[in-house]
Amino acid sequence: MSAFDAVLLYILWMIVLLLIYAGPRIPQALVGAKAIDSWERNKAPVDPPMFQRAKSAHLNCIENLPLFAGVVAIAGLMNQIAIADSVAAWVLYARVAQSAVHISGTSFIQIMLRATFFLIQVVLIGYIAVKLLMV
Numbered sequence: 001m002s003a004f005d006a007v008l009l010y011i012l013w014m015i016v017l018l019l020i021y022a023g024p025r026i027p028q029a030l031v032g033a034k035a036i037d038s039w040e041r042n043k044a045p046v047d048p049p050m051f052q053r054a055k056s057a058h059l060n061c062i063e064n065l066p067l068f069a070g071v072v073a074i075a076g077l078m079n080q081i082a083i084a085d086s087v088a089a090w091v092l093y094a095r096v097a098q099s100a101v102h103i104s105g106t107s108f109i110q111i112m113l114r115a116t117f118f119l120i121q122v123v124l125i126g127y128i129a130v131k132l133l134m135v
Contacts, residue, residue, distance in 0.1 A: 003072040003084035006092040010061070010068060013096055017058035020103070021051040050103060057099040064095065064121055071128040083131045087124045094120040 001009075025047075047055070068091055075084035098117035101110050 001089040003081055003088035006088035007069050007072050010092050014061045017054050020054040053103045057102040067125050071125055080135050084128050091121050091124045
């Protein structure tokens with residue numbers, strides 16, 4: 001898998017997470033089962049816990065996407081995409097794993113797994129950046 005593919009799949013994963021928590025809201029709003037503003041920020045959550053965790057997982061993806069996409073774009077611009085290609089798939093795999101664990105629950109072990117998968121991503125993105133600086 002190329003680094004560009006990994007970034008695109010990362011974005012598609014974010015869309016899947018978005019649809020998990022936002023998808024059920026659309027019919028509820030359209031048929032009038034819930035007011036359009038039922039999901040406004042600073043209101044008590046009305047979604048089931050799994051949907052709330054999916055939303056948090058989606059927001060976590062947004063935090064790392066600029067870093068990941070940035071190093072891949074810079075690698076491409078430097079004509080050094082092979083550096084990013086070497087680990088980009090693992091960044092994606094760690095992100096999907098982190099999100100899946102995030103959605104599944106909040107036990108101590110799940111939180112530790114999430115942190116581990118997060119650190120894997122950060123280390124791999126940092127690895128790409130350092131390798132690019134050494135070119």
